[in-house]
Amino acid sequence: MAIPRTTTDSPARHLAKQHVWTAVLQALRAAFVPRRMRCLWAASLVAALVVNPYVLNDGQSVLMSCMGIVCSTSLLCGVILLCGVILLCLKYRFTAYAVLPAVILFNAGLYMMQMRYGVTLSLSVLASIAETNFQEACAFCTAGSIAGTLLLAGFIYLAIYWSRRSLHQTATWAALACIWSLYGVSLLLSIPAVSCSAEPLYLYYTSDKAMGWPLVDFVMAHKLVNEYVANDARQFNLLQELPSCAEPLSHCDAPDNLVVVFHMGESVRADHLPLNGYHRNTMPLLSREPNVVSFPHATSFGIVTRISAIGMFTDAELERRQPGHSSFIDLFNKHGFKSIRIMDLNGDSVHDYSLGILTRNCRVQKQTPPLHRTPDMMQERTSLVMEGCLGEYGNARQLYVIYNEGSHMAFSYPEKAARFTPARCNMDDPKAHLDETINAYDNSIVDLDASVHRMISRLKDRPAIYFYCSDHGVALGEKGKMFQGHTLPCVYRPAMFVWYSDAFAARYPDMVRALKANRLKAVSHDHIFHTLLSLAAIRSETVRPELNLAAPQAKETAVPIQPEVLADWQPFATATAASL
Structure with a gap:
């Protein structure tokens, strides 16, 4: 009778699968069980209600509102934690406290401009922002916007603080990856943009016009800034150097x-x-x-x-x-x-x-x-x-x-x-x-x-x-x-x-x-x-x-x-x- 052959890699493969499932379970546990992570999710729900004015609109169904909350939660947590990982893994602690809030708040502002007014980032929008005046800026400084900005900023600092305390733990990194994956899934399954917009949110984010939330297309933003600084300066000079219309004959x-x-x-x-x-x-x-x-x-x-x-x-x-x-x-x-x-x-x-x-x-x-x-x-x-x-x-x-x-x-x-x-x-x-x-x-x-x-x-x-x-x-x-x-x-x-x-x-x-x-x-x-x-x-x-x-x-x-x-x-x- 022939003796069955055994391979040394079978136990290794079995052990590897075990490690994968163990890592997934650890990631899920780390994402939802620890108190600090539960606080992050709870804070994101509150931020979703305040920052996203389209979650609870008059005449909107409860189901749509709940789906909006879930979508907003994923957006907020995903962006905050991903950016936190990028900065904190490089151990730029003080840079994180200064740069991360500015980046996320800027992205949130562009997202709100899209959702509220249907405006996406472009050279015209960038120029209008750069050349705005105090009265125009004040029109956007409503009580809701200010409260949402403060809440989001506070949430960002708490996220940085809590994440930094346990960056040496593998489970924390796995939790961050798990949450970011949940963000991606919710993005694809997200609801249509509510209020008067008929464009589904996932279509907006997967289109070539997606220059808002969650991350600004920094290449496009850099290009627009350079174009504004260079071209607009030349255009203004051109206006100043135009030949006078009074030079030709006239009476x-x-x-x-x-x-x-x-x-x-x-x-x-x-x-x-x-x-x-x-x-x-x-x-x-x-x-x-x-x-x-x-x-x-x-x-x-x-x-x-x-x-x-x-x-x-x-x-x-x-x-x-x-x-x-x-x-x-x-x-x-x-x-x-x-x-x-x-x-x-x-x-x-x-x-x-x-x-x-x-x-x-x-x-x-x-x-x-x-x-x-x-x-x-x-x-x-x-x-x-x-x-x-x-x-x-x-x-x-x-x-x-x-x-x-x-x-x-x-x-x-x-x-x-x-x-x-x-x-x-x-x-x-x-x-x-x-x-x-x-x-x-x-x-x-x-x-x-x-x-x-x-x-x-x-x-x-x-x-x-x-x-x-x-x-x-x-x-x-x-x-x-x-x-x-x-x-x-x-x-x-x-x-x-x-x-x-x-x-x-x-x-x-x-x-x-x-x-x-x-x-x-x-x-x-x-x-x-x-x-x-x-x-x-x-x-x-x-x-x-x-x-x-x-x-x-x-x-x-x-x-x-x-x-x-x-x-x-x-x-x-x-x-x-x-x-x-």
Whole structure:
């Protein structure tokens, strides 16, 4: 009888399997049994409720809320413990206390921007963050955001402290790996993003747009920072070095007392004006004015102020993104207009720096009075400054360049403008209270109506033009998006209208007829430079008749456009492509 052969590796394989299962059991025990790990999981549940405002929304089922809690727990624990391992295994204890909270809080902020407002990391978003001002930043500093940040920061420090105490134990490392694996599984099985977003969370994280939670794509972030620092510096230099539009031959036959007002609006979308058929009367005063011509089919040069300003003040165009000449202000100065800039902010601040560059040639620069001096006024503060200037400069030719906060988030307005109620822009969760958010937005347009009407009432006894155009619109829940910075029609279809005085109509009837004849055409920010100069009776080689809405031969903006080009200004790429 043959003797069965034995191998020495069979017991070894059996022993190896035993070790694997033992390690798994030890990892599970280490992940859930020790008191410190139970505290971590409990703290993560609390953090999930506070940090994620979409866990317990009105009208949301209990099952969906519970799944949201589980998903948020995995996100929080996974990120905190993984980052803790990466830093602490290198024994950078003090670096961990300083860097780890900053990294995780930054990631959490990007995640919340995606979940709350539908915003993902991009060059436009990075530039907007870098150039923001104190008032804009305060809009996001809600009680919920502050509480969530403090709780998350505290949780991070506790995680570092508890993890560091037992890093020498193998079971702790196994527990961290186990928890991170649970995070990955929950990520793939996670629920659709709640509230108004229809995109499942797992699709968001597995798509090429996944640049938010749990870890920022640091390569992309580094690339965007370099691009912002390098390209934007060159772009700003380019704006400063543009040849003046006053250099070519030009002449002006405007009356000596002509007043031209260019009001660069903020975040007012065309479809929320009754002048364009909106079902609400958000402009009770201007809607009764007979001399208002609105252009309901306008397209903006950009989807954020810093980009749109370039197309509004220069001869840059939607397709030809590079301007050929400086701001139209130079031509007004050349022909004896007293140019006055009125802004809520200091035009030389970092905020929307391109706007400051393009309006720096205004000979007089005014700032609206602070809110605490005029508590019952918001946008009407601009009219106070303009009234003072009209009295000071009398019957001289005058150009006013106006820019104020307008309908910028979080849609501020005085109590007297509260026409639609209940109204409140809840920055913690604007999509969950969309009706209130839209009411607040419409009330801000009511305030704009009062401000513009007050200013044009001071211009009715002289030749005058009031050209209003918003820099862009805003998203109000469309496709789960909120506010500006999105390539959606509601964002790149801004409000645009022109008011003219009776004296102007009597002197230039042909221009008025052309404005009315062109009102239903597809126009854009391309037309502003050429139309504004023509309305001021300035004739120049830089004015193109086909982009002059005060001329019968004005042409429409070429459609369809590629909305993606509106997200950034890339004159260097355009110039390179044109040379090939």
